[in-house]
Amino acid sequence: MSDELLWPRCAGPDDLAAIEAVPLADRGLPESTYALLRRAARAWPDRPATTVLPSAARWREPEGRTFADLLAEVHRCANLLRASGIGRTDAVALMSPNCAELVPATLGAQLAGIAAPLNAGLSRAHLTQLLRLSGARVLVTAGPELAPEVWETARALADELDVLLVLRPTGATGEPPALPALDGVRVGYLHDLAADHGADGFDGAPPAAGDLASLFHTGGTTGTPKLAAHTHANEVSDAWMIAVNSLLDDTATVFAALPLFHVNALVVTLLAPLFKGQHAVWAGPLGYREPALYGEFWKIVEHHRIAAMSAVPTVYAVLTHCPVDADISCLRYAMVGASPLPAAVREGFQAHTGVTLVEGYGLTEATCASARSFPDAPRAGAVGQRLPYQRVKVVHPVTGEDLPPGETGVLAISGPTVFPGYVVGRDGAGPVLDGLGTLDGGWLDTGDLARLDADGFVHLTGRAKDLIIRGGHNIDPATIEDALLAHPEVTAASAVGRPDEHAGEVPVAYVTLVPGAAATGADLVAWAGDRVPERAAAPKAVTVLDALPITDIGKPYKLALRADATRRALAEVLDPLGGVTMDAVVEDGAVVATARLAPEADEAAVTAALGRFAVPVRVEVTHPADQP
Missing domain, CATH: 3.30.300.30 (ANL, C-terminal domain)
Known part of the structure; x- marks a missing residue:
C-alpha cells in the first residue's frame, strides 16, 4: 500500500471531502488486527512498541517490547490458546488490570479466536452471565501477585472454565507463587505455558476482515451488561481513522492509562499506534486511578516525550491542580471523551498547562470513535467533526425523520465502524448476534441527543432517555x-x-x-x-453529594439519581400521613418505588396519595406478626 493512499492530509475540517474522494476500500487497510501488527513488525522491528510501567512509584523501571518482540509474544500466546482448544469463533475472556503481559494476550486472543475483556469490578453474578453469554471457557486473569482480589474472583468463576491462564505483575522477577489445583481446570502461568509454543508464526489460519475480533460489555448496573461484537474490519478501520490524524508523525509517543476492558484503550492507544509505528507508554495496573500517578505525571511526560494522551474529564480536572514540575513542551494535545467536558475543566487545564484539550465522541456500538475535534480549529460546544467514512445524521425522536442542521434530535451513525450486533447466544457457528441497535438502512441509534451545525460538527445535548x-x-x-x-x-x-x-x-x-x-x-x-x-x-x-453515581463501566448513572429523586418526592407527600417508609430502586432499567406501611398507617390514604403519581409503586404492609 502506498503512503499517499494510506496517509492523506487530515489536519483540519476542510480535509474531509478530499479524503472521502478515495473509497475506503482503495486505501489498502490491513485485513485484521493481526495483519496490522505484522505490518508494524516488518516495517519497524527494532522500534519500541510498548513500554509498561510497574507502578507510578517505579515508573523508572519499565518493561519494554519492540514491535518484533510484541509480534513474537502474540504468536506464542495465540498458539497456546489454539492448543488449548480455541478456534476462530471461540471467545477468550481476559480479566486483569493492565500489565505488560495483558497487551500481547489480548492481541493473541484476537488472533486465535475472539477477545472478551471483562471488568473485574462487575459483580460475580454479572461476570458469570457474561462468561456464559460469550461461551468463553478460557480465562486470562491477574494472579495473586498482580491483583489478589481479581485472582480470588477468577477462582470463584472456575466452575465456568476449562483453562485459567495467570498473569504476573509488570517486571516481576523470581519464582512466582504456586498456583492451586482446581478440579477440571488447567491452571498455569501464561508466560511459562506460552514459552513452549512457537514465536515465528501462528499455527492456524489468520482471521479475515469479517471475523469477530472482540466482545466488549457495555451498559449500566441493572441487569446483565450487553456484549457488543466487533469485527476485525470494525477495529482496523476505526484505528486508521484515528491514526490518519496528520498532527502526529511516526516519532510520536502516546500515553495509555485506561483499562484494556475499555474500547478506548484498545483502539486509541493500542491499535492506532500500530499504523505508524508509534510508541505507547502504559501506566501501571491502576492507571489513572492510582493517586501516586499524579505526583509523577509531568515527569513521566517529559522523560518519555509524550506527544498525546487520552483520558476522561475528571483526570484533567485533577491534573489542573498538579504543579507542572517538568518540561512538557512535547505534549501536543490531550484527548478527552466518555462524558461531557465542563468548560471550567477545559479552561483550567489549558491555562495551567498550555496544552489543548481535544474532544472526541464515540460509543462501543460504533467500535470506539466517531467524531473528533481539531486543536487548531476549535468549534465551541462541539465534540467534533465526524471521522472519515462515517456518516452522521440527526433524526426526530418519535417519527425518525431526518432533521436539518441546527435542530436537536437523536444522533444516528452509519459506516464501517458500526457493530454487527449484540451477542444473544451461541450455536455451532459461534456467537449469535441480534443484529439490533440499528435504524433502517444500517443506521445506529446512539440514544444521544444532538444537533449538527452547517459544517457537520456534532453538538451533544444529552441522552434521549434523560x-x-x-x-x-x-x-x-x-x-x-x-x-x-x-x-x-x-x-x-x-x-x-x-x-x-x-x-x-x-x-x-x-x-x-x-x-x-x-x-x-x-x-x-x-x-x-x-x-x-x-x-x-x-x-x-x-x-x-460527595460523588455522583457511575455505572460499572464508569459512565454517569442517572437512573440512580432518578430513583433518589423519586424516593424524596414520594416521601415528602406521605410524611404527613405517618407510619410510611419510602424506598425506590432501579429494576430492569426502570425506577420502582416501595412504600412500607407500619400497622397503624392508613393504607387507603397512602394508596390514594401515591395514585396521583405516574410511578410504579409497591405497597407493603407490616403486620404485627411480622415484627421481630
Whole structure:
C-alpha cells in the first residue's frame, strides 16, 4: 500500500471531502488486527512498541517490547490458546488490570479466536452471565501477585472454565507463587505455558476482515451488561481513522492509562499506534486511578516525550491542580471523551498547562470513535467533526425523520465502524448476534441527543432517555447542568426528573463541590434559576453529594439519581400521613418505588396519595406478626 493512499492530509475540517474522494476500500487497510501488527513488525522491528510501567512509584523501571518482540509474544500466546482448544469463533475472556503481559494476550486472543475483556469490578453474578453469554471457557486473569482480589474472583468463576491462564505483575522477577489445583481446570502461568509454543508464526489460519475480533460489555448496573461484537474490519478501520490524524508523525509517543476492558484503550492507544509505528507508554495496573500517578505525571511526560494522551474529564480536572514540575513542551494535545467536558475543566487545564484539550465522541456500538475535534480549529460546544467514512445524521425522536442542521434530535451513525450486533447466544457457528441497535438502512441509534451545525460538527445535548418531560414540555437536562457548572464551586452536575403530581415530573439536580465549598442547595437553586434559558427548566431542588453515581463501566448513572429523586418526592407527600417508609430502586432499567406501611398507617390514604403519581409503586404492609 502506498503512503499517499494510506496517509492523506487530515489536519483540519476542510480535509474531509478530499479524503472521502478515495473509497475506503482503495486505501489498502490491513485485513485484521493481526495483519496490522505484522505490518508494524516488518516495517519497524527494532522500534519500541510498548513500554509498561510497574507502578507510578517505579515508573523508572519499565518493561519494554519492540514491535518484533510484541509480534513474537502474540504468536506464542495465540498458539497456546489454539492448543488449548480455541478456534476462530471461540471467545477468550481476559480479566486483569493492565500489565505488560495483558497487551500481547489480548492481541493473541484476537488472533486465535475472539477477545472478551471483562471488568473485574462487575459483580460475580454479572461476570458469570457474561462468561456464559460469550461461551468463553478460557480465562486470562491477574494472579495473586498482580491483583489478589481479581485472582480470588477468577477462582470463584472456575466452575465456568476449562483453562485459567495467570498473569504476573509488570517486571516481576523470581519464582512466582504456586498456583492451586482446581478440579477440571488447567491452571498455569501464561508466560511459562506460552514459552513452549512457537514465536515465528501462528499455527492456524489468520482471521479475515469479517471475523469477530472482540466482545466488549457495555451498559449500566441493572441487569446483565450487553456484549457488543466487533469485527476485525470494525477495529482496523476505526484505528486508521484515528491514526490518519496528520498532527502526529511516526516519532510520536502516546500515553495509555485506561483499562484494556475499555474500547478506548484498545483502539486509541493500542491499535492506532500500530499504523505508524508509534510508541505507547502504559501506566501501571491502576492507571489513572492510582493517586501516586499524579505526583509523577509531568515527569513521566517529559522523560518519555509524550506527544498525546487520552483520558476522561475528571483526570484533567485533577491534573489542573498538579504543579507542572517538568518540561512538557512535547505534549501536543490531550484527548478527552466518555462524558461531557465542563468548560471550567477545559479552561483550567489549558491555562495551567498550555496544552489543548481535544474532544472526541464515540460509543462501543460504533467500535470506539466517531467524531473528533481539531486543536487548531476549535468549534465551541462541539465534540467534533465526524471521522472519515462515517456518516452522521440527526433524526426526530418519535417519527425518525431526518432533521436539518441546527435542530436537536437523536444522533444516528452509519459506516464501517458500526457493530454487527449484540451477542444473544451461541450455536455451532459461534456467537449469535441480534443484529439490533440499528435504524433502517444500517443506521445506529446512539440514544444521544444532538444537533449538527452547517459544517457537520456534532453538538451533544444529552441522552434521549434523560429528557425531562414537564407537562408535555421537553427539557434538556444539559441546559440545567451547564448553568450549575458555571458556578465556581460546582465540579459536576446531573439533572433528572422528579415525579410531580401536577406536571408529571419537574427538574431537580445533583452536584458535587470543590473541597471546602460554602454553596448550599438553596444557593444553587437560585444560581441556576437566574441562568437556565427558560423558567420551566429551573431546578426545583439541588442536592449536594460527595460523588455522583457511575455505572460499572464508569459512565454517569442517572437512573440512580432518578430513583433518589423519586424516593424524596414520594416521601415528602406521605410524611404527613405517618407510619410510611419510602424506598425506590432501579429494576430492569426502570425506577420502582416501595412504600412500607407500619400497622397503624392508613393504607387507603397512602394508596390514594401515591395514585396521583405516574410511578410504579409497591405497597407493603407490616403486620404485627411480622415484627421481630
